[in-house]
Each structure stands twice: as C-alpha cells, then as structure tokens.
Amino acid sequence: MTVFHCHIATSLDGMIARPDGAVDWLLQGAPPPEAFGFAEFYAGVETILMGRGTYEAVRQMGDWPYPDKPVRVVTSRPLADAPPGVEAHAGDLPGLVADLRQRGLGRVWVEGGGQLLRGLLAIGALDRLEMAVLPLILGAGIPLFPPGTPETRLALRQSRTVGDALHLVYERA
16 A cells, blocks of 8 residues: 655744755754654655655755655656656646556655645645654744645654654544
C-alpha cells in the first residue's frame, strides 16, 4: 500500500522557511535530523514528491542530496538541468497520486512545500504527517499550511520531546 508521508520541520509558529525561502534557522541549535528518526524514515522512501519551490531551494543548497531516489517535482514549468532521476510533473495532482499508487510503491516522501501539502490534503491523499516542531518563532515566513488549506482532521499517533523540540506523528483520521 502506498503511503504519502510528509516528514518536515516547522517553527513553533508553523513556518517551513523564512519569507525569502531560507531555512538557515533549521541548523541553528536544532537537534540533528537523526534525532527525529530521519535516517530510518529515508531508508524506507521509494519516491520523493516535492513542489517547485522546494525543488529550487534544495538545488541552491549544493550537491543534489537524493541521487539514490526517484523524484517527481510538481510544476507547470520545465526543469532545466535536472539531476538524474528527477522528473517534472505538469499534469493534475490526482492523476499523479493515482499513478504513484498504481505502481505499488510503499512510502512516498512528500518533502514540501505548503502548496503541495494543501493540494494533497484537498484530495485526501496525505496519509501521514510527521513534524519536528522546533522552539523558534520566526514571526513571518512560508507557512506549512498556506491559506486555502482545507479543514482536515488528523489523529495523533506519536509524540515525544527531542531536547526542546517536539516530534509529532499524525495520520489521517
């Protein structure tokens, strides 16, 4: 069964990046991703799904960090010089979700961003939301859930503290 699983970090006020897209705050005193089980999570990922903004932000960070995973980027524009294994998807989101489910994939990592999450929630396709909530209020930025995100009920499956941060795991109710 294919599980669309978002594993993401957010500030206490729900931001995933600064207004300019910077994520430098993730590295300032936060526990390492391994403290939130990221290595084990990533080992089980069969495909990565991301929005165009997230793709552009990851490309600016240096070497492509996912050479061992196929990546689908939801975008209406072509991807110039995309790394091997990266494909653009300009079609409808429900069609992409159906295609990935039909392939019988296990875990699809929904890396971000907020627009993609909003779209997946709107069609009932986000199965699991795993968040590292870091003890920082940015005050402004790119929200995890942008305006227009549909009301969605989730069920808390796990919560624990990691230093001063929270690790929360929700599933669709």
